[in-house]
Amino acid sequence: MTAMKKYFYIFCLVIFSACTAENITTQIPITQDPPTISIETEVSDNELTPTNDEFSPLPPTILPPLKPSIILYIGDGMGSDHRIAGQFYSVGEVRQLNMDMLPVSGWLITDSYGAQLTESAAAATALATGHQTYNDIISLDIHGKPLKTILEYAQDTGMSTGIVSNKFITDATTAAFGSHVESNSMGAEVASQFIENRVNVIFGGGENDFLPRGVEGCHPEYGKRLDERNLIDEAIDIGYIFICDEESLHKVSPQTDSHILGLFADENIVPPNFPSLEDMTKKAIDILSLNPNGFFLVVEGGMIDIASHFQESENVLNNVIGLDQAVKAGIEFADKNKDNTLIIVTADHETGGLRVDINSNGLKSEDGPFRMPNGTEFFLTWATGGHTGANVPVSAYGQGTDRLIGLNENTIVFDIMLEFLGIQARVD
Numbered sequence: 001m002t003a004m005k006k007y008f009y010i011f012c013l014v015i016f017s018a019c020t021a022e023n024i025t026t027q028i029p030i031t032q033d034p035p036t037i038s039i040e041t042e043v044s045d046n047e048l049t050p051t052n053d054e055f056s057p058l059p060p061t062i063l064p065p066l067k068p069s070i071i072l073y074i075g076d077g078m079g080s081d082h083r084i085a086g087q088f089y090s091v092g093e094v095r096q097l098n099m100d101m102l103p104v105s106g107w108l109i110t111d112s113y114g115a116q117l118t119e120s121a122a123a124a125t126a127l128a129t130g131h132q133t134y135n136d137i138i139s140l141d142i143h144g145k146p147l148k149t150i151l152e153y154a155q156d157t158g159m160s161t162g163i164v165s166n167k168f169i170t171d172a173t174t175a176a177f178g179s180h181v182e183s184n185s186m187g188a189e190v191a192s193q194f195i196e197n198r199v200n201v202i203f204g205g206g207e208n209d210f211l212p213r214g215v216e217g218c219h220p221e222y223g224k225r226l227d228e229r230n231l232i233d234e235a236i237d238i239g240y241i242f243i244c245d246e247e248s249l250h251k252v253s254p255q256t257d258s259h260i261l262g263l264f265a266d267e268n269i270v271p272p273n274f275p276s277l278e279d280m281t282k283k284a285i286d287i288l289s290l291n292p293n294g295f296f297l298v299v300e301g302g303m304i305d306i307a308s309h310f311q312e313s314e315n316v317l318n319n320v321i322g323l324d325q326a327v328k329a330g331i332e333f334a335d336k337n338k339d340n341t342l343i344i345v346t347a348d349h350e351t352g353g354l355r356v357d358i359n360s361n362g363l364k365s366e367d368g369p370f371r372m373p374n375g376t377e378f379f380l381t382w383a384t385g386g387h388t389g390a391n392v393p394v395s396a397y398g399q400g401t402d403r404l405i406g407l408n409e410n411t412i413v414f415d416i417m418l419e420f421l422g423i424q425a426r427v428d
Contacts, residue, residue, distance in 0.1 A: 067294035070342045070417050071330040074298065075323050076120060076173050077305030077351030080393050084356045085380055086320030092372040098328040099345040102395040106404040109391055110349045113142055117389050121184045123348035123410065124176035130414030138172060139180045146180040150417045154296035157421060160288040161295065162201035166269045166277045167302025169204030173348055177298050188225045195235050200258060201287055203280040205265035207244065218244035221266035235261045246275040254286040268303060277301060278325040285333050299326055308351035311382045313367040334397060342398035342420045344413055350390040353383025
């Protein structure tokens, strides 16, 4: 190589290196492995950004890792055949409900204290506190002492909390997570404790438990409180936003509204009352997930139980499907939150002794035919109008849920949720 060629190659190499260095400084993206989440200029309802002023400001392109979040779904009265019936009606024999696609499944024993046939108060207390108690008792032990609920543990860790149902929100199943009362009939006291305990999101029916006698709210029936307290006004005074219709639910801003009281019916949310359980669940997740400390949310498909008591087969089918759509909303959140989300879907007990058959059995208690999407017929048969002692299915996703495989006491649900929060399991 001549000296002139040698100097020419050196000159070219220097120029190339300088150009490459310039490109590196201007073209390498800010985000590198491991990936981070970019904050858009306009924050959407679903983005997870801290809103509390006490949190330190973050770099403009990074969000914190999300803390553990729990979504517990309870199909009131939903046994195994309720799920099968909902599956057949909505997706047929081959495909699965969203709840049945969760990777872990098992069975729960539902007996209340003393191996008694349970009802919702005792069964929900077991799920919420990890302790069995007498029937009709809500989150009190057999001696009348308050039992700390998973919602209260979550609040202690700085998590946001929510309670959602398409039934009246003060009924036993949801009451067990945010109150402690001697009887399921104490709806007015349950409502008081919900507000006093500052549950972030309260969505359901039951407006008349929040209003005094003779006072009409958003819905036709008058309030029924005997203490003359207007809990809706009290809630507004301490910072809650109050809403009572579907349009207002959609207008709620998760970025600015952290405490919402939504009462969408006097008692249960049934047509023509709306919103759907799915819509309430989605909005609750949007609001609660903005807390970087995570959240706890319990969602009840309460109308499954009522329809089963009255053996209203079509209503049962539609309400199982409605709960399953709410489960889908939780799964979509978990897909974004990955290993930091725990989802559990179960029931407090079974109602009706429901059985699903492909062929007619000719019994008087049989209902049908109903049809799958492909036209295949199936039939429902009811054994009773009350609760049964049947074990109920449980499906789950998240850390520690492998313990649900097989047959377990329903109190294990609380233990798994507590340990997911990093809190040592209770000691009896």
